[in-house]
Amino acid sequence: MAAAGLRLSYLPRSLSAVCAWPRLPSNWSPARSFGSGASAREQFLYTRPGLKSKIIDGKRIAEAVKAEVADEVSGLVSGGKRPPHLTAVIVGDDKASQIYVGNKMKAAEKCGLRATILKRDSSLEQNELLDILHQLGRDELVDGILVQLPLPPHIHEKTICNAVPPNKDVDAFHIDNIGHFCSGDPRFVPATPLGVLEIIKRLRVPTFGKNVCIANRSKNIGFTLATLLHSDGTGDATTLICHRYSNTLYLLP
Numbered sequence: 001m002a003a004a005g006l007r008l009s010y011l012p013r014s015l016s017a018v019c020a021w022p023r024l025p026s027n028w029s030p031a032r033s034f035g036s037g038a039s040a041r042e043q044f045l046y047t048r049p050g051l052k053s054k055i056i057d058g059k060r061i062a063e064a065v066k067a068e069v070a071d072e073v074s075g076l077v078s079g080g081k082r083p084p085h086l087t088a089v090i091v092g093d094d095k096a097s098q099i100y101v102g103n104k105m106k107a108a109e110k111c112g113l114r115a116t117i118l119k120r121d122s123s124l125e126q127n128e129l130l131d132i133l134h135q136l137g138r139d140e141l142v143d144g145i146l147v148q149l150p151l152p153p154h155i156h157e158k159t160i161c162n163a164v165p166p167n168k169d170v171d172a173f174h175i176d177n178i179g180h181f182c183s184g185d186p187r188f189v190p191a192t193p194l195g196v197l198e199i200i201k202r203l204r205v206p207t208f209g210k211n212v213c214i215a216n217r218s219k220n221i222g223f224t225l226a227t228l229l230h231s232d233g234t235g236d237a238t239t240l241i242c243h244r245y246s247n248t249l250y251l252l253p
């Protein structure tokens with residue numbers, strides 16, 4: 001189940017957040033590139049005349065991953081086991097969240113998993129949500145649980161993430177799972193960075209000894225992706241996390 005849980009869910013459509021640093025041409029000068037009142041994006045592009053973008057067909061990769069997970073699940077089922085059961089809890093009416101959860105559940109079903117959505121109104125109290133999670137934790141027919149974020153403002157996100165039983169926490173947002181991940185002994189890995197790593201591996205983008213710049217500093221995405229990419233035997237790259245306050249000069253090769 002852990003392997004299926006890890007590889008499920010979301011694959012980003014593009015890999016724009018990760019790029020190898022290109023070499024600058026010999027006539028490049030900071031004054032020419034930074035002195036024109038250009039936007040941050042223009043400055044970035046001006047300083048990287050050799051940078052070539054490549055659009056990645058994430059959908060094709062996602063289909064291949066789903067087919068492989070479906071094979072694993074059908075192996076379990078033909079061995080007499082029941083299909084793993086993923087339950088998503090969603091609180092409120094956030095449009096994007098509805099779409100994300102719908103897509104995750106469709107993907108799970110396509111892989112042969114049982115998928116359940118528990119949808120609750122935004123007026124749900126924190127204690128009621130905690131009760132739901134305790135019940136799901138005790139339910140032997142539920143293997144994986146995710147609580148879609150964001151939650152309404154009256155619900156404390158960290159309290160909820162830490163109420164998902166760590167052995168069913170497919171998002172790996174529970175503090176125990178963050179600790180396991182950071183100490184190099186992951187039980188689950190957050191889906192988005194794992195999806196990016198999967199794309200890098202499947203496209204055989206070399207990372208060994210490379211410099212990688214990650215344009216995202218969130219704990220669940222940029223930070224986790226940097227950890228994966230610099231880890232021994234996983235990415236073996238040198239990673240730089242940058243954000244809106246990063247000095248663009250740090251990006252020079």
Ligand SMILES: Nc1nc2c(c(=O)[nH]1)N[C@@H](CN(C=O)c1ccc(C(=O)N[C@@H](CCC(=O)O)C(=O)O)cc1)CN2
Binds near residue numbers: 012101147
């Ligand atoms: N329980 C969870 N809640 C939330 C998660 C999560 O992983 N688990 N992540 C986000 C929402 N989300 C998936 O649920 C999600 C949203 C956006 C992306 C992403 O990679 N976006 C790309 C654009 C991709 C595209 O081209 O469409 C980007 O922003 O650059 C990944 C995951 C919050 N809640």
